[in-house]
Amino acid sequence: MLNLITQSLWNRRGTALLTIFSIAVSVLLLLGVEQVRKSVRSSFASAVSGTDLIVGARGGSLQLLLYSVFRIGNATNNLRWDSYETFRNDPRVRWTIPFSLGDSHRGFRVLGTNQDYFRHFRYGSREPLRLAEGVSFSGVFDAVLGSEVARKLGYRLQDPIVIAHGTGSTSFLQHDDRPFTVVGILAPTGTPVDQTVHVSLEGIEAMHLDWESGAPPMTGEGLSPEEVLRHNLQPQAITAFLVGLKSKIQAFQLQRDVSTYPEEPLSAILPGVALRELWELLRVAETGLQVISGCVVFAGLLGMLTALLSGLNERRREMAILRSVGAGPRTIFGLLMGEAGLLTLVGVASGTVLLYALLWVLRPVASEQLGLFLPLTPPGGFEAGLLGGIVLSGFLMGALPAWRAYRQSLADGMTIRL
Amino acid sequence: MRGTCVLITVIFSLLVLASPASAISIFSKPKELTWQDLRQLNTETGEAPPSLMRLRGAPVKIPGYAVPIEGDSGFDFVKEFLLVPVFGMCVHVPPPPPNQVVYVVMNEPVPIEDLIDAVWISGILEMDSITVEGEMVYETEASYRIIGENVELYE
């Protein structure tokens, strides 16, 4: 029976392949949306782990989350160094990591921070950062690169790099009089860390030292690196800081203390809460995409139904011949159902294969261009259910042409009508 | 025929109940605690009435709202959260005192969808004291922690 179905389909392979292809593409879309949705979520969520609070200038909690952890968008304001000091010395606080953002190197963000970053920062499932090569920065002009930065720009240890002001990929204002040296390269994390150039807070300070008017000094007038080092490089402001607490219980209280800090308007967010806000924001778009891709799958199945139904008239002779050699109307019914089921099954399977092939191809691009880490995870229970549902509904949709063929073959008997 | 079915059902449910996961529920039913009960802990001294102290290490069940703090595979699943009696962070009133927050660490991550509405958390109650170095002793010393076993919708 299966043999007959496949041979009959092969005879109509043009239509059959198109039908399979349209189902495959719709399944690809459906699974792809789900996969990307999950990847985006896990990308976001794995970027911050073990951090209890994120503190920045007063502003929206999502904005703070996005610019501090994901390097998306910019801070509207910095916070003063002494505010940071106050909270760093708070007895409830176990550790802090200062972030100074706003500069870039050939399109990659530059993060000014200190040794606490390498000590306390966690990503994924509370994994610490690991140096693949070299050491963490100790001097003012030392830089530690994220793995993608080093890979994409082909940097190695001891290479000099020049940091530009602003965050565009091409900046016309380069701090080229004071180049930094690559002293370390981090192991890949699958988070925005990979896309970041890390320097010390003092390095950030040194870079901007004689930009009194908001523009760099004229060539030749600037300070030499040696002169810079003689200056006081104590930062006056940072962009944000991450907080680890001694007890998670205190998160609410410290959050409250930050937002009511009298010296300066500040905001503190719980990353989990902000992420959930982000999910809720994204949910509308996600649901929209899911509905659309669901409709596309439905359209794909309808296309199959149309192809099967319109092919039925041409296949009356085939049915009559089968009837004359002993196929009962039930066999005819089963043949059509089986055909629909097989088309859907092959469509779903090739859609799935196509998706993983596509993911595999797009992985490097997504991670480079979007900072999106696409894991090649096998379809989970939800996807399996979805795919099973599609195959089942395709099979059941086959009942319609099958019923028509059944009626037809009962009425036609073995007389061949042309 | 019908009798056999009933018998099989009974045996089956006994087997299920006797499985380790629900051992707690069958041998010692978790004690339901209210936020009023939890309030009896003096967070400065770490003292509490004996009725509360006895519950350390015992299975309890507390209703509340979850504030996720640590996820698993992209915050679709939540591993750790803070349980509070009021939903959302209200900016008009001071934050809940330490004895009105329970730090929950789940044995198994739970889907975040399960934590959007009010929930019952059951698990083993622990009381932590925070050691603070230096002279300044912060008011928050003692707090609650639950090793979460199970999350169910509060109805």
Add this chain to the structure above:
Amino acid sequence: MGDPILSLREVRFRWPSQGHDVLHLPELQLSAGTHAFLEGPSGSGKSTLLSLIGGILLPHSGSLQVLGQDLAALSASQRDAFRVAHLGFLFQLFNLLPYLSLTENVVLPLRFSRERAARVGAASTWEPEAERLLRSLGLEEPLLQQRPVIELSVGQQQRVAAARALIGRPELIIADEPTSALDASARDGFLELLFQECEASGSTLVLVSHDASLGARFEQRWNLVELNQASGTPC
């Protein structure tokens, strides 16, 4: 002469939507091994009669026995099984499934009937048997391998169809205008081979045609216009 292979008595048939009979046959008998020629213009009830014999339609009244079996006593699926086990069909044109090879087309009935397959033997013997039949029907080696059966000439296609009707030696072969698409010489050659093979497999043949000139070769001739007592006007 053997037992009657076909026995009709007072068979009447009418379509549910019509108020009168389209077919009324008082008496019709066919002994095993006899070749019968059924003639009549279109509309005389030939197709209806064939559908009755094939068990696709059931008589409104009267008794119709094929191989001594009252078809009305069987369920629809039993009739399907009975048909493929004991009857071989051969139509006017386009008898073959284009996506199957010659031999695959020939062995089709064996795939649907265990009883008929049993008369050929194990599945491994099907193909040789199909090739034997095709050869004796005059289809030689290079053609046997030909995959797209639609590229065969009409005469060749009809021989493949005849081989399919004959395989597994069904007791009754029903050929509905099998030669009408063939020219005179091809027609005679084809009929000759068909007779031979029916003889060889011991099958009884009922051939339907509007071409009365073929009738001379048959032992029994039925003219449906004379036989059909239905009062309704032929349409």
